[in-house]
Amino acid sequence: MERGSGDTGHVVRALRGAGPLTRQDLMAHTGLTRAQVDQRLEQLRQLDLVEDGSGSVVTGGRRARAISLRRRAGYVLSVALGASGVTVAAVDLSGAIIDDRSQPIDIAAGPHDVLGTCVELCQRVLDEVGGRPWAVGVTVPGPVDLDRGIVVSPPIMPGWDQFPIRDWLGDKLGLAAWLGNDANATALGEYRYGAGKGHRNMVYVKLGSGIGSGIIMGGVLQHGDGGCAGDVGHLPVPGQTLPCRCGNIGCLEAVAGGFALARVAEEIAESGRSGVLTAMRENGPLNAAALARAAEYGDNEALEVLQLAGAQIGEVLAFVVSLLNPSQLVIGGGLSYSGDVLLSSVRKSLYARALPLASRDLLVRRAALGEAGGVQGTAELLYERLFSPLVLEQWSRSGSLSGRPDLTLEPPFL
Amino acid sequence: MERGSGDTGHVVRALRGAGPLTRQDLMAHTGLTRAQVDQRLEQLRQLDLVEDGSGSVVTGGRRARAISLRRRAGYVLSVALGASGVTVAAVDLSGAIIDDRSQPIDIAAGPHDVLGTCVELCQRVLDEVGGRPWAVGVTVPGPVDLDRGIVVSPPIMPGWDQFPIRDWLGDKLGLAAWLGNDANATALGEYRYGAGKGHRNMVYVKLGSGIGSGIIMGGVLQHGDGGCAGDVGHLPVPGQTLPCRCGNIGCLEAVAGGFALARVAEEIAESGRSGVLTAMRENGPLNAAALARAAEYGDNEALEVLQLAGAQIGEVLAFVVSLLNPSQLVIGGGLSYSGDVLLSSVRKSLYARALPLASRDLLVRRAALGEAGGVQGTAELLYERLFSPLVLEQWSRSGSLSGRPDLTLEPPFL
DNA sequence: AGCACTTATGTAGATCACCGGCAAATGTCA
DNA sequence: TGACATTTGCCGGTGATCTACATAAGTGCT
Numbered sequence: 001m002e003r004g005s006g007d008t009g010h011v012v013r014a015l016r017g018a019g020p021l022t023r024q025d026l027m028a029h030t031g032l033t034r035a036q037v038d039q040r041l042e043q044l045r046q047l048d049l050v051e052d053g054s055g056s057v058v059t060g061g062r063r064a065r066a067i068s069l070r071r072r073a074g075y076v077l078s079v080a081l082g083a084s085g086v087t088v089a090a091v092d093l094s095g096a097i098i099d100d101r102s103q104p105i106d107i108a109a110g111p112h113d114v115l116g117t118c119v120e121l122c123q124r125v126l127d128e129v130g131g132r133p134w135a136v137g138v139t140v141p142g143p144v145d146l147d148r149g150i151v152v153s154p155p156i157m158p159g160w161d162q163f164p165i166r167d168w169l170g171d172k173l174g175l176a177a178w179l180g181n182d183a184n185a186t187a188l189g190e191y192r193y194g195a196g197k198g199h200r201n202m203v204y205v206k207l208g209s210g211i212g213s214g215i216i217m218g219g220v221l222q223h224g225d226g227g228c229a230g231d232v233g234h235l236p237v238p239g240q241t242l243p244c245r246c247g248n249i250g251c252l253e254a255v256a257g258g259f260a261l262a263r264v265a266e267e268i269a270e271s272g273r274s275g276v277l278t279a280m281r282e283n284g285p286l287n288a289a290a291l292a293r294a295a296e297y298g299d300n301e302a303l304e305v306l307q308l309a310g311a312q313i314g315e316v317l318a319f320v321v322s323l324l325n326p327s328q329l330v331i332g333g334g335l336s337y338s339g340d341v342l343l344s345s346v347r348k349s350l351y352a353r354a355l356p357l358a359s360r361d362l363l364v365r366r367a368a369l370g371e372a373g374g375v376q377g378t379a380e381l382l383y384e385r386l387f388s389p390l391v392l393e394q395w396s397r398s399g400s401l402s403g404r405p406d407l408t409l410e411p412p413f414l
Numbered sequence: 415m416e417r418g419s420g421d422t423g424h425v426v427r428a429l430r431g432a433g434p435l436t437r438q439d440l441m442a443h444t445g446l447t448r449a450q451v452d453q454r455l456e457q458l459r460q461l462d463l464v465e466d467g468s469g470s471v472v473t474g475g476r477r478a479r480a481i482s483l484r485r486r487a488g489y490v491l492s493v494a495l496g497a498s499g500v501t502v503a504a505v506d507l508s509g510a511i512i513d514d515r516s517q518p519i520d521i522a523a524g525p526h527d528v529l530g531t532c533v534e535l536c537q538r539v540l541d542e543v544g545g546r547p548w549a550v551g552v553t554v555p556g557p558v559d560l561d562r563g564i565v566v567s568p569p570i571m572p573g574w575d576q577f578p579i580r581d582w583l584g585d586k587l588g589l590a591a592w593l594g595n596d597a598n599a600t601a602l603g604e605y606r607y608g609a610g611k612g613h614r615n616m617v618y619v620k621l622g623s624g625i626g627s628g629i630i631m632g633g634v635l636q637h638g639d640g641g642c643a644g645d646v647g648h649l650p651v652p653g654q655t656l657p658c659r660c661g662n663i664g665c666l667e668a669v670a671g672g673f674a675l676a677r678v679a680e681e682i683a684e685s686g687r688s689g690v691l692t693a694m695r696e697n698g699p700l701n702a703a704a705l706a707r708a709a710e711y712g713d714n715e716a717l718e719v720l721q722l723a724g725a726q727i728g729e730v731l732a733f734v735v736s737l738l739n740p741s742q743l744v745i746g747g748g749l750s751y752s753g754d755v756l757l758s759s760v761r762k763s764l765y766a767r768a769l770p771l772a773s774r775d776l777l778v779r780r781a782a783l784g785e786a787g788g789v790q791g792t793a794e795l796l797y798e799r800l801f802s803p804l805v806l807e808q809w810s811r812s813g814s815l816s817g818r819p820d821l822t823l824e825p826p827f828l
Numbered sequence: 829a830g831c832a833c834t835t836a837t838g839t840a841g842a843t844c845a846c847c848g849g850c851a852a853a854t855g856t857c858a
Numbered sequence: 859t860g861a862c863a864t865t866t867g868c869c870g871g872t873g874a875t876c877t878a879c880a881t882a883a884g885t886g887c888t
Binding site: 033034035036039058059060061062063 | 845846847848853854855856857
Binding site: 222325 | 557566567613614615629631632634636637638639640641642643644645646648649650652653660662733734736737738739740741767769770771772774775824826
């Protein structure tokens, strides 16, 4: 079939995962023999993907030459659409961001407007970085139909339902394109580069304006059959009846999401129950971050609100942990960076309610990548697909990394 | 490394999954060339695993010889421990049960007593079937530490905590052994042979004396990091406070499991609110099945209890479906076979509460394998490991299928 | 029955990847 | 500087795989 190019991807993955490696290291990592490693490296050298690094550790004998991926060999574009802003980044083979641009947007302006802005940002990044990227990946804060590259009934993206985002952007840029969910992609980012490294069963939770999550089981990002696995934001919180944008009532996002907390903060400020919040309000509309600041100043009202939200989030996550028994829970998103009140409240509630067996060895950590997690995760998703056996073979055959390869396949590859 | 024996397993898997196949079919299924298929088949022929079948379909040319696995080539032992009974079965390569024995037990009698009975049953099956099985797999209705082959803090298995079930039985029988959770194994059985065929994201729910589940995502059975993924029986039902054997309160199992329903039935019978149940009680203690029969006779009290239980189960499963977005939910276990009241109530509650997006294309079906699902699933688990590249290579080297191979590896294999 | 056509299977030589061992290269360390 | 350690380049032998062709075993038409 693919004449041994099947495990060329293995070599690339090892190099991407563990930085520069000597031939010996590669043998250990991939299980291949020296001859095999050499052959694979030759193949990669012809594609101009690898280069010799400097010497390695001192062992008392001849120093091994470390082989590393050529960072400048190429890159992918990541487009991270949020509720109120978009970030476009060029991400190199190592997962590092070469260049990125952000711009505020209103997602409710609809696909043509917003995607137009995306293309502009992409152009500016492309002008800065030069060359042609291998692919472009887009993430959105809503449920995605992976096969068709569209969003379906997104609660916070009015006007986007069924719009062919993937193909529109792909054709506009002339690149292979992929569309996914933002929390899912960030989960992969944290799994590869961030707080979740090495935890083959891991859940990433994004606490932002909305609440979402990404589930990694068996080392594989799980999208579910309709592409909406991990949508914890719209799981019900017992006893709650607040209406949610999605049409249901009592959704976690509706009671403890950033939007919801901002609204509560405004209410408190208006009622005058908190001097701190009322004062803060002078500088503009309150948001969840303001609430967190108020809580750190010692404002009781704000503290209570955050603690309640944390407890509610923890309650839902306890359910998730008990069901999936991951070894790590990574918490990210805007809300997670504003003080410790919320996070510690989540922890407390989570450990109190989850099955002891499932939570005994559970680690709950803050995300390590911050804002970059999304674009890095998206890049990771693209690289997984770009270095799949099929695409690699296609590239080897043509002699260069060009064309618009098929990105719809799901790992694990064979 | 393994000299091309890596994809011998592929051939076996194709033959196991799709019955007798011609060489051409195998080429299509595995992606190998004819020469490769021939070589793999030769290898398998030397291990006495395959045989030529009769001719195949008429195509207008020479008829292809179908190749099939020799059913009598060997088998594995499955030991399915339940709360009140144990079943031992010999399962052949096709997943068919060659011979099986069941016997009532009291799991509370402790490991030595119960496992002694298991060994006896195994001996009887072995005497009947003859030959030496390749391995033995044990499943228990409790949380399992897969690495160590023990159960940990099992709610309904007093006296079994930390007992080395796997190694004890393996040594007693002189076979490679594996220990797992019953619902997990059954999930795999339904996925391969039963109602879940082809649904790579599937959840199996066992409604019996206890309630458990098995989660298959990406075509792989997910155990979770501590081995207790899918333990839906001890997820909390909102608003419920009944104490559970596990020490928590309001667990699904405590309010809607078979034990719980039996207790409720007794209460009703005692109170005299239902003539039917009071009458039934004459013939011995009531159980959940009696409740179901009473409901079918039109007894209102019984009907209400079942509907409530179904609604509670559906509520928890709605959560599971919304989170994991599987394409199929398979419901099995003793309770699922007693009438339609419970199941339809589960369905109603589930569809009403799950995210529309996650449940839109969801199929909810009854299990197809019945009692056999557990032992077949266990066998499937064993075969996955027995035909992994490493074990196959070991066997090829020694020339026969002997020894006690290592069964701790998890698929997917590479 | 005979013949053309289709498809599966067996076989042989060419080719390619891989393994193992050896020697050269490139270091360290005393 | 010389002994030693380790990596790396190189080459012949081996075996698996590929290609191509011949043969077997059918179907369907005349």
